[in-house]
Amino acid sequence: xxxxFEVNGARRIFEGDPFKRLIDVLREDxxxxxxxxxxxxxxxxxxxxLLDGRPVNSCLIPICQADGHRIxxxxxxxxxxxxxxxxxxxxxxxxxxxxxxxxGMLLAAxxxxxxxxxxxxxxxxxxxxxxxxxxxxxxxIVKAVQxxxxxxxxxxxxxx
Amino acid sequence: MRGDAxxxxxxxxxxxxEAVRLFAQNPDALPLAGxxxxxxxxxxxxxxGRAVLDLSRLEEWRRIEVTDEGARIGALATHSEIExxxxxxxxxxxxxxxxxxxxxxxxxxxxxxxGNVANASPAGDSFPALAVYEAFVHTVSKExxxxxxxxxxxxxxxxxxxxxxELIERIDVPFLPQPPxxxxxxxxxxxxxxxxxxxxxxxxLWLGRGGVVLGCRIAFGSVAPTVxxxxxxxxCLHSGRLTPETIEKACxxxxxxxxxxxxxxxxxxxxxAVSRNLLRAFLTGRA
Numbered sequence: 001x002x003x004x005f006e007v008n009g010a011r012r013i014f015e016g017d018p019f020k021r022l023i024d025v026l027r028e029d030x031x032x033x034x035x036x037x038x039x040x041x042x043x044x045x046x047x048x049x050l051l052d053g054r055p056v057n058s059c060l061i062p063i064c065q066a067d068g069h070r071i072x073x074x075x076x077x078x079x080x081x082x083x084x085x086x087x088x089x090x091x092x093x094x095x096x097x098x099x100x101x102x103x104g105m106l107l108a109a110x111x112x113x114x115x116x117x118x119x120x121x122x123x124x125x126x127x128x129x130x131x132x133x134x135x136x137x138x139x140x141i142v143k144a145v146q147x148x149x150x151x152x153x154x155x156x157x158x159x160x
Numbered sequence: 161m162r163g164d165a166x167x168x169x170x171x172x173x174x175x176x177x178e179a180v181r182l183f184a185q186n187p188d189a190l191p192l193a194g195x196x197x198x199x200x201x202x203x204x205x206x207x208x209g210r211a212v213l214d215l216s217r218l219e220e221w222r223r224i225e226v227t228d229e230g231a232r233i234g235a236l237a238t239h240s241e242i243e244x245x246x247x248x249x250x251x252x253x254x255x256x257x258x259x260x261x262x263x264x265x266x267x268x269x270x271x272x273x274x275g276n277v278a279n280a281s282p283a284g285d286s287f288p289a290l291a292v293y294e295a296f297v298h299t300v301s302k303e304x305x306x307x308x309x310x311x312x313x314x315x316x317x318x319x320x321x322x323x324x325x326e327l328i329e330r331i332d333v334p335f336l337p338q339p340p341x342x343x344x345x346x347x348x349x350x351x352x353x354x355x356x357x358x359x360x361x362x363x364x365l366w367l368g369r370g371g372v373v374l375g376c377r378i379a380f381g382s383v384a385p386t387v388x389x390x391x392x393x394x395x396c397l398h399s400g401r402l403t404p405e406t407i408e409k410a411c412x413x414x415x416x417x418x419x420x421x422x423x424x425x426x427x428x429x430x431x432x433a434v435s436r437n438l439l440r441a442f443l444t445g446r447a
Contacts, residue, residue: 001170016165017165017166017168018165018168018170018172018214019163019165019168019170019202019212020165021163021165021199021203024165040200040203040204041200041203042196042199042200042263042266042267043354045264045266048266051269054240054265054269055265055266055269056266056269056270057196057266057267057270059199059203060195060196060199060200060203060270061195061199061270062165062170062192062195062199062212062214064170064172064214064216065192065195065214065216108265108266111265125352126265126352126353127265129264129265129352129353129354130263130264130265130266130267130353130354131264
């Protein structure tokens, strides 16, 4: 089956088994290994990507269901030389330790802030309720999201 | 064992008519909506070699329509779409609230109301709300269309009254003729997100002069093989005044309406106690 979809702003074509999981297509076919697999049951959120701007678990989506849709992975948030305000805040606040949950945390938080979500403790904890972290104890992650929420929004630079 | 994509046969109908035809020809196919439950089973390797009927292209079944009488919620409307729908929030708040407690945002963005019903988990969070709103589940198959009261859809743990080749196309939830004096939805679990309920309840109460109960609908989930309307409790309360004595009588009647069990999430005793506490809190106006 041929799947046409958008990944991080670029049009992509996947040819293969329609039931291959989105996470496996991203990692194996497109070498986007920022997306991590944790539980494979939709509990931990490590595999979170954005589908049409909304956080979803990429381990629970067969690639056929991505046909015609827009996917964003952690690779789209920033690059080491130019991190997003959210990524910077995670580094500064100690929101990332082992790193397995971080891509999913970043994407869930980015979607929350972009949708105009509130920056109070409970709103952030609700937005990140589907992302488990075994290192940080969450306090630093919540602080990082709050810090990013206060950061001035930079106009996005257009791609050359 | 893991899911083996190569072993799967996938049908991707582009219209409801095509979906019905394909399902009639392949009654063993697994209907796939948001995948939040089916894919968990698939990832564990339990569903290898099966055929799947992917319904995700059926835009017609994704819509939420509002009429004067109620909401027609397409089977493929997601929990996120329901919890944030301005009219549902106002007119069917218990359903919106229930949908907001399902899984976490990643699950609610994919999981659908039709999928929730078809899955028929004893712990389905939307069911008590659908039960007190007296929703109807509309189905379609090669034989035609049916409309089933929500309580008649569930036949047991993870079993429905749906026939082979029959799909849920939408769920109709009527608006209440009179606004209730009191209402409640409450899910009790181990944590705020990603929890499967130990007990989940919804209630509507209409009161007249002097605190006379004009009407009352209460339903609980996770405390029986299927969602239960509390008929004995409702009967205790009906037409009487809401006195401490009738409330205690109603709480005592609860044990004939529900039959909780011990399982990995909770115990029979805890579920019975917490259900009674939820009921008492609602009837005394503390919930």
